Amino acid sequence: xxxxxxxxxxxxxxxxxxxxGQGLLGGGYDxxxxxxxxxxxxxxxxxxxxxxxxxxxxxLRDRTSTSISLPDGEAHKTLSTMASILDALVTAGASRxxxxxxxxxxxxxxIAGFAAASYMRGVDFVQVPTTLLAQVxxxxxxxxxxxxxxxxxxxxxxxQPGFVCIDTDTLSTLPDRELKAGLAEVIKYGAIADIxxxxxxxxxxxxxxxxxPAALAHAIRRSCELKAAVVAADERERGRRAILNFGHTFGHxxxxxxxxxxxxxxxxVAAGMVMAATLSDIDAADVARIRDLVTRAGLPVAPPAIGAxxxxxxxxxxxxxxxxxxxxxxxxxxxEAIVTSEYSEAKLDRLLAAAA
Amino acid sequence: xxxxxxxxxxxxxxxxxxxxGQGLLGGGYDxxxxxxxxxxxxxxxxxxxxxxxxxxxxxLRDRTSTSISLPDGEAHKTLSTMASILDALVTAGASRxxxxxxxxxxxxxxIAGFAAASYMRGVDFVQVPTTLLAQVxxxxxxxxxxxxxxxxxxxxxxxQPGFVCIDTDTLSTLPDRELKAGLAEVIKYGAIADIxxxxxxxxxxxxxxxxxPAALAHAIRRSCELKAAVVAADERERGRRAILNFGHTFGHxxxxxxxxxxxxxxxxVAAGMVMAATLSDIDAADVARIRDLVTRAGLPVAPPAIGAxxxxxxxxxxxxxxxxxxxxxxxxxxxEAIVTSEYSEAKLDRLLAAAA
Numbered sequence: 001x002x003x004x005x006x007x008x009x010x011x012x013x014x015x016x017x018x019x020x021g022q023g024l025l026g027g028g029y030d031x032x033x034x035x036x037x038x039x040x041x042x043x044x045x046x047x048x049x050x051x052x053x054x055x056x057x058x059x060l061r062d063r064t065s066t067s068i069s070l071p072d073g074e075a076h077k078t079l080s081t082m083a084s085i086l087d088a089l090v091t092a093g094a095s096r097x098x099x100x101x102x103x104x105x106x107x108x109x110x111i112a113g114f115a116a117a118s119y120m121r122g123v124d125f126v127q128v129p130t131t132l133l134a135q136v137x138x139x140x141x142x143x144x145x146x147x148x149x150x151x152x153x154x155x156x157x158x159x160q161p162g163f164v165c166i167d168t169d170t171l172s173t174l175p176d177r178e179l180k181a182g183l184a185e186v187i188k189y190g191a192i193a194d195i196x197x198x199x200x201x202x203x204x205x206x207x208x209x210x211x212x213p214a215a216l217a218h219a220i221r222r223s224c225e226l227k228a229a230v231v232a233a234d235e236r237e238r239g240r241r242a243i244l245n246f247g248h249t250f251g252h253x254x255x256x257x258x259x260x261x262x263x264x265x266x267x268x269v270a271a272g273m274v275m276a277a278t279l280s281d282i283d284a285a286d287v288a289r290i291r292d293l294v295t296r297a298g299l300p301v302a303p304p305a306i307g308a309x310x311x312x313x314x315x316x317x318x319x320x321x322x323x324x325x326x327x328x329x330x331x332x333x334x335x336e337a338i339v340t341s342e343y344s345e346a347k348l349d350r351l352l353a354a355a356a
Numbered sequence: 357x358x359x360x361x362x363x364x365x366x367x368x369x370x371x372x373x374x375x376x377g378q379g380l381l382g383g384g385y386d387x388x389x390x391x392x393x394x395x396x397x398x399x400x401x402x403x404x405x406x407x408x409x410x411x412x413x414x415x416l417r418d419r420t421s422t423s424i425s426l427p428d429g430e431a432h433k434t435l436s437t438m439a440s441i442l443d444a445l446v447t448a449g450a451s452r453x454x455x456x457x458x459x460x461x462x463x464x465x466x467i468a469g470f471a472a473a474s475y476m477r478g479v480d481f482v483q484v485p486t487t488l489l490a491q492v493x494x495x496x497x498x499x500x501x502x503x504x505x506x507x508x509x510x511x512x513x514x515x516q517p518g519f520v521c522i523d524t525d526t527l528s529t530l531p532d533r534e535l536k537a538g539l540a541e542v543i544k545y546g547a548i549a550d551i552x553x554x555x556x557x558x559x560x561x562x563x564x565x566x567x568x569p570a571a572l573a574h575a576i577r578r579s580c581e582l583k584a585a586v587v588a589a590d591e592r593e594r595g596r597r598a599i600l601n602f603g604h605t606f607g608h609x610x611x612x613x614x615x616x617x618x619x620x621x622x623x624x625v626a627a628g629m630v631m632a633a634t635l636s637d638i639d640a641a642d643v644a645r646i647r648d649l650v651t652r653a654g655l656p657v658a659p660p661a662i663g664a665x666x667x668x669x670x671x672x673x674x675x676x677x678x679x680x681x682x683x684x685x686x687x688x689x690x691x692e693a694i695v696t697s698e699y700s701e702a703k704l705d706r707l708l709a710a711a712a
Contacts, residue, residue: 038679079439086435090506095677118474120675121501121512122592145477150446156477157513236478319476321451323394 004029005217007224009140010232014160018140018224020217024167025128026055034126034163035063037097041089042067043112044103048130051173056103056128065101066092070108074261077107077147079155085115099124099162105131105178106138106265110156113144117159127161130170132182132216133266136189136223139164141231141244147260151317152252158236166224168217176298181266183208183297184247186219188273189226191290192246195335197222202289205296242320243337246329247273250303250351253314257306270299275351279343280330289334308352360385361573363580365496366588370516374496374580376573380523381484382411390482390519391419393453397445398423399468400459404486407529412459412484421457422448426464430617433463433503435511441471455480455518461487461534462494462621466512469500473515483517486526488538488572489622492545492579495520497587497600503616507673508608514592522580524573532654537622539564539653540603542575544629545582547646548602551691553578558645561652598676599693602685603629606659606707609670613662626655631707635699636686645690664708 004021019029042065044053049069057065068088070081089098100123102112109127116125129139145156171179186208190198200218201208207215227244234241250272254263274294277287291301303311320327320339327341360377375385398421400409405425413421424444426437445454456479458468465483472481483495501512527535542564546554556574557564563571583600590597606628610619630650633643647657659667676683676695683697 079435079442083435086504086511090504090510090673093672093680095673095680096675097678118501118511118513120510121499121514143477145474148442148446154446154476155442155474157474158477316449317446317451319452322453324449324451 005221007221007228009160009228011160011235016160016162016164018164018166018228020166020168020221020224022167022169024165025052025170026058028167029059029165031056031059031126031165032061032063035060035099036124037095037099039064039092039094040099040101041065041085041092041094042101042103043070043085043108043115044068045070045072045108047072048104048108052103052130052170056101070111074107074147074255074265075259077111077260079146082111082115082146085112086119089115089119094119094123096120096123099126101126101128102139103128103130104134105129106134109134109139110144110153111146113142113159113161114146114156117144117157122159125159125161127164129164129166131174132171132179132220133185135166135168135220136182137185137227139166140224140227142235150256151314152255152260153319154317166220168213168220171211171216177264179211180209180298181264184266184270184273184294184299186223187290187293187297188244188246188269189223191273191277191331191334192243192329192337193226193230193335194222197226198335201293205293209297242339243329245320246337247276249315249318249320249326249328250275252318253311254303254306256314257310258304263304267300270294270297271301271303274301275303276328277331278351279328279347280332282331282333286334303355306355308356311352311355361577363577363584365516365584367516367591372516372518372520374520374522374584376522376524376577376580378523378525380521381408381526382414384523385415385521387412387415387482387521388417388419391416391455392480393451393455395420395448395450396455396457397421397441397448397450398457398459399426399441399464399471400424401426401428401464403428404460404464408459408486408526412457426467430463430503430611430621431615433467433616435502438467438471438474438502441468442475445471445475450475450479452476452479455482457482457484458495459484459486460490461485462490465490465495466500466509467502469498469515469517470502470512473500473513478515481515481517483520485520485522487530487534488527488576489534489541491522491524491576492538493541493583495522496580496583498591506612507670508611508616509675510673522576524569524576527567527572533620535567536565536654537620540622540626540629540650540655542579543646543649543653544600544602544625545579547629547633547687547690548599548685548693549582549586549691550578553582554691557649561649565653598695599685601676602693603632605671605674605676605682605684606631608674609667610659610662612670613666614660619660623656626650626653627657627659630657631659632684633687634707635684635703636688638687638689642687642690659711662711664712667708667711
């Protein structure tokens with residue numbers, strides 16, 4: 001059996017472990033120990049189900065499980081898809097001691113988590129992320145939700161999982177484009193919180209893009225550690241947690257303007273990070289370092305041609321807005337981030353003009 | 357200015373006051389002090405809006421407010437009505453510092469609260485209940501949600517208000533049937549938690565039914581005190597809070613089988629309380645005392661003819677079910693309640709047969 005790492009998310013009574021390793025599904029890990037009641041509902045999608053649902057079910061031993069498979073993709077991350085999960089819970093006769101298990105990427109995890117938060121005002125939830133993006137970011141920290149036509153993740157809940165099971169073997173079936181999208185969030189952690197990790201990424205980006213297992217395992221573990229620390233300090237994003245949104249104010253607006261699913265979330269965040277770095281008060285050389293990493297990860301460094309005014313309008317519904325004032329996550333220096341409403345309007349105009 | 361009473365709900369960082377008095381709307385109370393940001397959305401219904409929205413707006417001083425009016429009634433307490441509130445928030449350009457204010461009865465409060473819990477993963481929420489039922493029960497304690505076709509309040513969130521403003525003058529426009537429905541929950545508090553209050557109700561039920569202002573004010577205050585104490589001890593219903601569901605296992609099933617809105621919630625709970633008292637191991641004389649109070653309040657003491665098996669089936673989705681086993685709130689003695697899976701199946705059969 002290969003090495004397993006555990007990262008704990010410290011949230012008092014809501015603390016939980018993230019277990020990272022190979023071969024966890026299908027017998028390598030006792031998932032049933034995180035299903036307190038007699039039954040669970042597996043939420044997955046049409047791409048992931050044929051690959052991993054049998055292995056997951058085998059890990060659940062004597063627990064009764066039913067499953068619902070959602071159509072794949074960000075375009076389906078809606079309130080009506082969430083309602084279909086609630087219907088499945090009702091049909092299965094689920095009760096307060098039922099556990100919802102998300103098997104898939106960020107979209108599956110976000111919708112399933114919101115359904116788990118809302119069914120009977122909250123049932124247990126387990127994350128089994130199968131994409132790099134979900135493993136390093138969305139499965140950890142309890143943000144759940146769906147998109148509104150007018151804005152990304154506008155509807156949702158904070159609902160922590162009781163367990164996150166990251167089987168790195170699942171990355172073997174991940175399409176290249178999705179792997180790259182996940183690397184955007186990995187770069188983010190280095191840029192906002194850990195210059196040493198950023199430098200490690202500069203040395204190892206080629207290995208990561210080539211799917212070197214040891215490099216991926218380290219990147220996942222370090223990303224989870226960095227995220228867990230930020231979440232533990234500010235679970236409900238009253239302050240510091242917002243730094244995890246570096247690149248996301250632009251990124252969410254890009255996703256929304258293009259139509260959800262045109263660019264992957266990680267692609268939009270990649271371009272958004274380069275924009276946010278440019279808006280920051282750091283050396284051009286440091287902006288270039290971020291741009292280079294993004295480029296080496298095979299990700300876009302600029303927004304698509306969607307129109308500057310449309311992009312600005314979409315940003316107005318960002319969740320960081322306070323008293324009608326936009327706020328951005330900016331870098332006072334590479335490896336550190338702040339949330340601020342102080343930025344150069346002229347610079348912002350020039351950045352948005354690139355989308356014209 | 358008349359007397360105001362304040363009951364505090366003690367929940368640490370989520371503590372909040374319930375202020376009870378006459379003339380609070382329209383200038384008697386500074387509601388704006390509970391709207392932290394620059395703007396709010398008032399959620400109300402077509403019956404209440406013409407009566408009180410102007411007075412409420414006047415209490416909000418310089419805050420920008422928009423409003424959405426829902427169709428009146430339990431039949432509209434659905435996920436799609438909740439989505440219409442989210443749309444209104446988006447249209448108003450609401451942000452995380454927007455406050456949602458519920459002006460109306462339990463249905464308005466429950467849906468608006470769930471929208472407030474879900475918009476941007478949670479914004480501030482203020483309750484201005486205008487029915488007796490909402491004033492003594494649903495506006496306090498943070499339970500929000502909507503019905504599923506298959507079960508009452510199956511979808512929702514715990515989301516505490518920051519303030520509950522009970523202007524007892526609003527009862528002057530409340531139809532008799534709704535006033536009586538509210539008395540069901542008042543009787544509940546006496547039966548489950550306070551024998552002295554139960555005896556006070558026995559002495560004062562005629563005054564309450566005749567809308568005596570002093571009697572109503574006392575009943576509201578004592579109900580809020582009793583509910584606040586239970587909620588403070590068990591906010592998320594891990595245990596004791598479930599006693600507030602006395603009569604509700606039957607009541608919710610009655611509502612669901614008849615179609616939401618045929619019987620008012622309080623009417624279904626009234627019949628449900630008499631059924632639950634009968635299922636309890638107490639003297640027939642004590643069951644009779646509950647039945648008498650319910651009768652004097654002008655409320656039903658037995659279920660409608662909806663079919664025993666249909667009623668039993670509807671109870672299977674009750675939120676108190678554990679390991680597929682029904683649990684009831686029963687009275688070990690009048691004035692005390694427990695949650696238990698131990699009850700006489702034969703007695704339950706006879707009770708349900710009354711619905712045949």
